[in-house]
Every structure is written in structure tokens, then in C-alpha cells.
Amino acid sequence: MELKTFRGGIHPPYQKEATANRATVEISLPAEVVIPMQQHVGAPDSPTVSVGDRVEAGQKIGTSEAFISAPVHASVSGTVKAIEDRPDFTGALVQSVVITPDPGQPSKWTDKRDTSNLSADQIRDIAKEAGLVGLGGAAFPTYVKLSPPEGKPIDTVIINGCECEPFLTCDHRLMLERTDDLIAGLKLMMKAVGAQRGYIGVEANKMDAADTLTAKLAGEAGIDVSILEVKYPEGAEKMLIDAITGRRVPPGKLPSEVGVLVQNVGTAVALQDAASTGKPVIDRVITVTGPGIKEPKNMLVKVGTSIEHLIEQCGGFAGTPGKVIMGGPMTGWAQKDLTAAVVKGTSGVVVFDSASVDVEEEQRCVGCDKCLDACPMFLMPNFIVKYAKVGKWEMADKFGVNDCFECGCCSYVCPSGISHIAYVRKAKAELTAAEKK
Numbered sequence: 001m002e003l004k005t006f007r008g009g010i011h012p013p014y015q016k017e018a019t020a021n022r023a024t025v026e027i028s029l030p031a032e033v034v035i036p037m038q039q040h041v042g043a044p045d046s047p048t049v050s051v052g053d054r055v056e057a058g059q060k061i062g063t064s065e066a067f068i069s070a071p072v073h074a075s076v077s078g079t080v081k082a083i084e085d086r087p088d089f090t091g092a093l094v095q096s097v098v099i100t101p102d103p104g105q106p107s108k109w110t111d112k113r114d115t116s117n118l119s120a121d122q123i124r125d126i127a128k129e130a131g132l133v134g135l136g137g138a139a140f141p142t143y144v145k146l147s148p149p150e151g152k153p154i155d156t157v158i159i160n161g162c163e164c165e166p167f168l169t170c171d172h173r174l175m176l177e178r179t180d181d182l183i184a185g186l187k188l189m190m191k192a193v194g195a196q197r198g199y200i201g202v203e204a205n206k207m208d209a210a211d212t213l214t215a216k217l218a219g220e221a222g223i224d225v226s227i228l229e230v231k232y233p234e235g236a237e238k239m240l241i242d243a244i245t246g247r248r249v250p251p252g253k254l255p256s257e258v259g260v261l262v263q264n265v266g267t268a269v270a271l272q273d274a275a276s277t278g279k280p281v282i283d284r285v286i287t288v289t290g291p292g293i294k295e296p297k298n299m300l301v302k303v304g305t306s307i308e309h310l311i312e313q314c315g316g317f318a319g320t321p322g323k324v325i326m327g328g329p330m331t332g333w334a335q336k337d338l339t340a341a342v343v344k345g346t347s348g349v350v351v352f353d354s355a356s357v358d359v360e361e362e363q364r365c366v367g368c369d370k371c372l373d374a375c376p377m378f379l380m381p382n383f384i385v386k387y388a389k390v391g392k393w394e395m396a397d398k399f400g401v402n403d404c405f406e407c408g409c410c411s412y413v414c415p416s417g418i419s420h421i422a423y424v425r426k427a428k429a430e431l432t433a434a435e436k437k
């Protein structure tokens with residue numbers, strides 16, 4: 001079988017064995033949930049509740065009038081304990097609603113309705129009301145993506161089931177455990193944008209998921225499973241579109257430019273949940289794993305649960321913790337403390353023990369060009385770093401820093417241990433700040 005793929009990329013050790021075959025489990029409630037008002041791309045929400053209020057699980061507690069935004073909901077029934085700034089997974093202080101959960105939580109969203117007769121407008125409204133965002137990590141509001149710009153028709157929807165980040169297995173589990181809902185969610189997305197073609201892209205190291213999906217789709221016209229080479233970052237939007245359809249999204253443009261919409265597995269399942277039961281995005285499946293975790297797991301977690309609680313639920317640390325990353329090891333964020341909360345876009349927590357953390361100092365660039373060969377966006381990461389180091393942000397811009405989607409391939413291959421993403425993030429922040437002035 002010929003596997004589809006893209007140019008560039010890397011082959012890191014995938015290390016998914018610890019959790020790939022572990023069914024998703026529910027965990028106990030934390031002592032508090034911390035719901036940040038900004039957990040999506042776009043304008044932050046403003047709280048619609050006050051300290052001391054009783055809230056019900058699924059109740060809207062933060063909204064914004066901005067077009068690009070997404071409401072947030074209470075992930076538990078309980079009492080609002082505080083509304084205050086708390087550090088999020090990036091370390092930034094973000095206004096958050098802190099809720100003390102009731103000891104017992106009501107059973108809700110168990111009745112399912114047929115979603116096949118919903119109109120495109122109804123599907124978009126459901127996505128908006130549910131606070132649905134890209135659950136693969138991008139956290140872009142889904143209803144905006146389901147509203148293609150005038151003159152840019154979408155003919156193809158691709159579900160990203162690659163999960164090419166090492167260690168993470170939550171999407172793999174969803175494809176196996178929520179197969180019907182995933183397919184139903186894809187059909188809703190196709191209807192919302194008027195697309196006739198649907199694909200579910202799966203890397204060849206998850207053939208059990210690919211086979212399950214293929215069997216379910218037998219006799220289904222217009223939707224296919226596409227098997228992709230196991231390569232990082234196969235699941236990145238532009239790489240996936242290239243690999244599956246052969247269409248190239250021009251630099252600085254969106255997938256709608258080539259008639260394609262890409263959504264993550266979790267987003268499709270959550271859309272179907274919202275459409276069939278009315279459940280907003282208040283929980284998600286994440287993977288907690290790594291050599292520094294005693295009992296790695298895939299778990300269904302309430303939005304707002306702290307990393308600390310997740311680690312406790314996995315039996316604690318194995319050995320001395322060296323590095324805790326929220327997200328995958330390639331694109332995730334290293335954590336200084338463990339109080340940051342799971343947000344809608346959190347796909348996992350990876351813990352390395354001190355023995356497996358490389359603490360080598362960053363060295364001078366030796367001009368080997370390995371980062372150029374690895375970059376799937378055809379950028380020159382060495383030059384972006386060179387200019388970012390001396391604060392020449394406009395030159396970093398000229399070298400395409402805003403086309404970098406922070407996959408980390410360049411750092412992975414760099415013999416000098418240069419952390420390109422840190423420079424890229426700094427340059428992007430400086431350019432955005434300069435634009436606002």
C-alpha cells in the first residue's frame with residue numbers, strides 16, 4: 001500500500017505504547033476547577049456570573065460579542081468561589097472563574113436526538129453555542145471555520161486523525177471508542193460547509209482505528225479513510241491537505257483558499273455530542289503519560305482540572321520529575337508549576353523524569369542547514385533565529401516567521417540544541433504588539 005505524505009518532516013520515536021491500548025477512563029473530581037476566560041483564538045470572554053453564585057454543569061459563564069470568540073461553560077455544578085487572574089498553561093495571567101464542585105454531579109446529556117435533518121445554519125449555531133473550538137490544540141472557534149468566506153467554496157472536509165505528536169493517544173482512542181459519533185460529526189461539518197467529499201486521515205501506526213473506520217464507512221458515498229505515512233508533522237493542516245488532496249495552501253493563506261476545511265477528531269466528536277445531546281465543551285479526552293508518570297492513562301477530564309490533579313490520578317511521578325509538558329513534546333508548553341488548568345485545546349500532559357531530560361546549553365549555529373531540510377514550510381529557521389536574537393523583528397517577518405506553525409522539527413534536528421520555537425514565539429509576539437501600536 002502506498003502511503004500518502006508531504007516533503008520534509010522528521011521521524012521522532014513515537015513512544016505511544018504505554019497508552020495506545022488503554023481505554024479512556026473517567027477520573028475523580030478535583031477540589032476546584034479553574035475556567036479561563038481566554039482559551040480560544042480571538043477575543044477573551046467576560047464572566048457572566050459572580051462570586052457566590054450557584055452554577056449548573058453546562059451553564060454559560062463567559063461570553064463575548066466579538067465574531068471570533070467562543071463562550072465558556074461551567075464544567076461542573078457547584079459554587080463560584082473566585083473570579084481572579086490565574087496563570088494558564090503558557091504562564092500568562094488570565095481572568096478565570098474558579099468553581100468548587102458539588103460532591104455529587106447530575107447525570108445530563110444522556111438523551112440523544114437525530115441530527116441528520118439539521119440545516120447548515122443550525123449546525124453552525126450549535127457549534128457556536130457549545131463553545132466549540134479546534135480541540136487538536138489550535139482552539140480556533142469552529143463556527144467561524146464552518147462559515148467559509150464569500151467566494152471561497154469548500155468542497156472537501158478532512159478529519160485529522162494522524163495524532164503525529166509523540167506520546168499522545170487520545171485521538172487514537174476516540175477513533176476506536178467513538179467511531180459512529182466521529183463519522184456523524186464529519187457529516188455535520190460537510191453539511192455545514194456544503195462539501196461533497198470527506199476524508200479521515202489516519203497514520204499507518206493506527207491501523208486498528210483505520211480498519212474500524214473503514215468498516216463503518218462501507219457503502220457510505222463520499223467519505224474515505226486515507227492512510228498516511230508515519231511522519232511528524234503529518235497532522236499539520238497544510239501538510240495533511242497536501243498529502244491527501246495534492247493541493248498546496250499558499251503561504252499566509254488559509255485552507256479555504258484551496259477549498260478544504262480541516263478539523264480534529266475530538267472536534268468532530270464534540271460537535272456530534274453538542275448536536276445530539278446539547279452538551280457544550282466542558283470535558284475532553286486527554287493522555288497523561290511519559291517516563292516520569294507511574295500509571296499512564298487516557299482520561300476523560302473536566303475543563304479546568306489542574307495538571308497536579310491529573311498526575312495524582314495516574315499514581316504520581318515515577319522518579320524525580322525533570323520536565324512536565326502540557327501538550328505533546330514537540331509543540332507543548334513546559335510548565336513551571338502544576339496549577340495550570342486543562343483547557344479545551346489540551347490534548348495531553350507528558351512528564352519526563354530527570355534522567356531523560358537533556359540539559360545541554362544552546363550552542364552557536366554551525367550552518368549545517370539541517371533545519372532547512374526538516375522544515376515542512378520551506379522556511380529558513382536558522383535565519384529567523386539569527387534575527388530574533390538581535391531583535392530585528394522585521395527581518396524575522398521577511399523570513400516568514402508568521403508562516404511558522406511551531407512544529408518543532410527544526411529544533412529536533414539541530415545539533416546545536418537551538419530552541420527555535422522560543423525565538424519564533426517571541427518574534428510573533430513582538431510583531432503583533434508592533435501591529436497594535
Ligand code: SF4
Pocket residue numbers: 374375376377378379380381403404405406407408409410411420421424
Ligand atoms: S521554522 Fe517553524 S514550521 Fe519550520 S520546522 Fe521550525 S517550527 Fe516547524
Ligand code: SF4
Pocket residue numbers: 364365366367368369370371372381382410413414415416417418
Ligand atoms: S540545524 Fe541548528 S546548527 Fe544547523 S543551520 Fe539550523 S540552526 Fe544552525
